[in-house]
Amino acid sequence: MIKFQNVSKIYNSDICALDNISLEIKEKEFVSIVGRCGAGKTTLLKLLLAEEKPNSGQVFFQDNDVQKIKSRHLPELRRRVGVIFQDYKLLSSRNVYENVAYVMEVMGASNEEIKRDVPQVLEIVGLTEKRENFPVQLSGGEKQRVAIARALIHRPQLIIADEPTGNLDPYHTQDIIKLLEKINELGTTVILATHYKEIVNGLKKRVVTLEQGRIIRDEEKGRFIL
């Protein structure tokens, strides 16, 4: 489903964020990408969404070379992916409900579908009471849960979760990880980037370890070892 081929990314001509990465992820896999701060996890995911361009190498998503997709057609790729951004990326002029509904609006869902699905997903992430709040009126953890709701709402084929629990208490963290596992069981591919040892070790799934832009370990049923 996803293939990185000898991908390197250099920022500002001197910061080497990714160094010759090759990686393949199959349909329905649950892959954790771990590594220290600045190891290049987020950069890897940005390349997949064509938010950044690699300096060399190719990234394939469902057999399409991501860099070759025309700007006009990028939305089609992005609609197949649900992303929980590390920095949430919520629309500040829209409230919680509208932020989640926006993804469905973008896809041309009917008003009935939106009215049916959005409250359900808000219920799942426990934000029903905050539905009228704007992002500035939310705590970090709440914003993170809005981002999670938005990534799930349109039932994407791939969920990219970049540090989805960074701002959550242990109780919510467990909930979200369980949710991701369940979504994965139902057939959605999940990529989880994190530096939380306990989460990764509890999952007992494939772990890819990054260090200074290189893959130093890639194991099925892996553990967080640094």
Added chain:
Amino acid sequence: MPIIISLKRIFNTGWKSFSQNIGLSVATVFVLVLIISLASSLFIIKDATQFVISDLQEKVDVSVYFKEDCPEENILVIKEKVEAISEVKRVEYVSREEALESFQQRHQDDEVLMSSLDELGTNPFLASLNIKSWQASQYASVVNFLENNGFEGQIAKIDYFQKKPVIEKIFSISSQINITGLILGLIFSIIALLIVFNHVRLAILNSKEEIEIQRLVGASNWFIRGPFIVQGIIAGIFAVFISVLIFGLGIFFLSPKIGEIVPGFILFEYFASNFFMILLIQLLVGIGLGVISSSIAIRKYLKV
């Protein structure tokens, strides 16, 4: 169906942003009102000067006076020949009697003149052809034609030479006015465009982050651009509405004054009869500027 839903959403979002950012929207409308008023003023001034110029040009002609003993048939033959010249716009024959009558009518109240005319006993006026050409430069060739085709013997005088400086002045002024108008119009348009573009660019700058997020969650360019364009259209419509109001009122009160400066040009009537043309120009300027400037300003944020 999805297209209709999307259009509806685009419109709703546009309207919502317009009414939520009321300060910004008012500023946009204000800028557009200024520009629309400028464009409409230029349009009206252009027509007013055109009116003055053609009025002046209408007054310019060359008269050919024929000798007292020249029979009317000969004059009419000459008239036909002159009419056949392509440079000639119109030829009018004034007989001796008509000349006398119109003189008498013009100076009815001038007793001294009237009594001296009576004393004279005969009609002192000559029959004439009043010739109008399309352009000032063409009079020379018309006069040339008259002087060199065997008519000289019957012609008493041609008043071209004494009128020549005036004629040429009028025409050079009118072409100068046209050129000045064109240049001024161009400069104003460029300034106007710069103002609007800069304003819209600043307005959209605030939305940079939002636009990039929208792209990242899969919104198409049209879905992102649409609401901005809708806002541009709404601002344009409001601006036109206000401009029409301002112009209608302003012109209603100014009309008498303008009538003094440009006799015969009744501004209010002009406004009323050209209302739809003016409205069209205003709508084009208002909505066009709103749409074009927002599309251009947003382009660079859609690259993500």
